[in-house]
Amino acid sequence: MKNLISILTASVLLLCCTGNTIHFGSSDEIPANTVLLLELNKGVSQQQLSEACNFLKENFPALKIVKGGKVQLPSSCYNGKRYRADSILRYLDQIKPDSVSKVIGITSSDISSTRTLIRKGKKMTYPDYGILGLGRRPGTVCVVSNHRMGGNAATFSKTVLHEFMHTLGVRHCTHEKCIMQDGNGSGKNMRESTHVHEECLAIAMEGLD
Ligand SMILES: [Zn+2]
Numbered sequence: 001m002k003n004l005i006s007i008l009t010a011s012v013l014l015l016c017c018t019g020n021t022i023h024f025g026s027s028d029e030i031p032a033n034t035v036l037l038l039e040l041n042k043g044v045s046q047q048q049l050s051e052a053c054n055f056l057k058e059n060f061p062a063l064k065i066v067k068g069g070k071v072q073l074p075s076s077c078y079n080g081k082r083y084r085a086d087s088i089l090r091y092l093d094q095i096k097p098d099s100v101s102k103v104i105g106i107t108s109s110d111i112s113s114t115r116t117l118i119r120k121g122k123k124m125t126y127p128d129y130g131i132l133g134l135g136r137r138p139g140t141v142c143v144v145s146n147h148r149m150g151g152n153a154a155t156f157s158k159t160v161l162h163e164f165m166h167t168l169g170v171r172h173c174t175h176e177k178c179i180m181q182d183g184n185g186s187g188k189n190m191r192e193s194t195h196v197h198e199e200c201l202a203i204a205m206e207g208l209d
Pocket residue numbers: 162166172181182
């Protein structure tokens with residue numbers, strides 16, 4: 001594990017050198033608001049990745065975004081059908097380099113969690129429910145999968161922002177078309193969302209370093 005962490009740190013630093021705007025100081029302090037976008041397994045297309053990156057920057061201009069290399073998820077995150085999102089978050093916790101404040105895992109692999117949803121007025125628990133993303137609230141890690149997005153780059157970018165905002169402490173909201181609405185087990189709200197409304201944005205800003 002130590003090796004992986006140093007590989008990651010090395011790749012972050014490497015990208016910093018070649019990525020022309022990001023520089024880390026030599027102090028031990030965690031650089032404020034530095035986010036590592038880490039591709040998991042096969043990752044996503046470079047276009048989706050850069051669109052998501054731009055969308056994060058549009059909404060949070062203070063962020064310093066670093067792209068890492070691809071990381072293979074351990075088999076312990078896989079249940080034979082899908083990658084468990086909660087296991088992925090634990091893994092990201094372990095490999096997060098000290099040089100960044102948050103890690104956003106990005107993948108095209110199918111991810112799932114146990115979800116309790118209201119269906120036809122009844123509470124139903126689904127032990128392996130496919131999801132778009134999961135983020136700790138508040139926390140330092142989140143994960144997004146484009147597996148269930150049918151190649152919709154806008155939905156991908158919005159989901160990245162949604163999960164990232166959870167890490168900044170933002171809860172689900174009921175404001176119409178806000179990207180922080182709960183999907184209630186469907187991608188519809190995310191697809192149809194148009195903006196981050198100001199209350200959610202204000203909470204997120206408080207969560208920044
Ligand atoms: Zn959410």
